[in-house]
Amino acid sequence: MSTLSRPPGSKDLWLNAAYDLLIEGGVDAVKIMPLAKRLNLTRTGFYWYFKDIAELHRAMIQRWEAKNTGNLIEQCELEAASICESLFNLMDCWLVPTLFDARLDLAIRNWSRVDSDLQQRVKEADNRRIEAIARMFKRYGYSEEQADVSSLTVIYTQIGYISMHRLESREERLARVPHYVELFSGIRPTAREVVNFNDRHQKSIE
Template sequence: MKNVKRPRGSKDVWLNAAYELLIEGGIDAVKVMPLAKRLNLSRTGFYWYFEDLAELHRAMIERWEEKNTGNLVARCNLAAANIGDALFNVMDCWLDPALFDAKLDLAIRNWARIDTGLKHRLSQADDLRIQALADMFIRFGYSSEQAQVRSLTVVYTQIGYISMHVEEDWNDRLKRVPHYVELFSGLSPLTADVEQFLNRHCFVNSQE
């Protein structure tokens, strides 16, 4: 009987598993053997896609940049009728893991504490996020000084939210978002914009 070769998986399969280990145990947990064991794949399959752990690390960081920072910047640049509408587009990131992976963002920040190169990349990512938000505020008539402070408030609020591992009832969390939008913008969001936002996130009105 011929020996059956174990499948190699795919680059995305190995990357996804690496992210799971990163989130669960930090960067020190991301090793080839634990990855292979988790996937039930041969460790040689890893080297089919990555030269070494350093290349895996680079791929992980690049994917994080593309997803979290890339999507946040894209949401800031979406067409919007007013600042409230624009901020709701950004708030979508904090509610949809397909747009922004909060657990991954925290894991990257923890990793950056012990990796100076990543710390620099993280600083660049935060600068890009803050600038995209500031540009968004400026488009709606805020001064550059106001835009900068408001964008910092948005970013730092979310970093704190993630770092504190806040857990909330889904509906309660959604109901708070319009208040955050008012806080960040200094303006009450339009009822139509609030309703559109709540509807796209499946808000359930218990009073109905």
């Protein structure tokens, strides 16, 4: 029986701390000693969960892909009675951090500027997101061309929000969402669709 015992902490704990450092200072800030200091753990504990910093980087990227891209695709594929309802489902991503982490998305994009492999992964993620949104539009009768342009408009709008550090209150964002839905779809959402969207986000902050 091994005499080695698992050190304090967990893989997720190290990953979470790495994300915090990435968001605060970029990838150059994600180093083993600063991570250990932040967690009040020894650097030896790091090597229990990761072979080296490169493995940590890979785990960070994989989690970003699963969370931001994976959740966005799932939201696009939810059952909905109309394109407006589907768009409201997608807009949940921009209001629920557990579905989509905008600060992390920006940090990953900034990191990709100095990492050609990651840059390719970001391009692939964007393509997967665009394709999922286009499929969503096509389910409701939009042509290939309409779906393509609409999906690009949705993604570029959100990337603009993120990259420009657009600051607005939650109330302001909620008030604008129905107008974005109408702009993207060309259809005014019904009063019931707007109420349902607002109700679920109001409940999330009560």
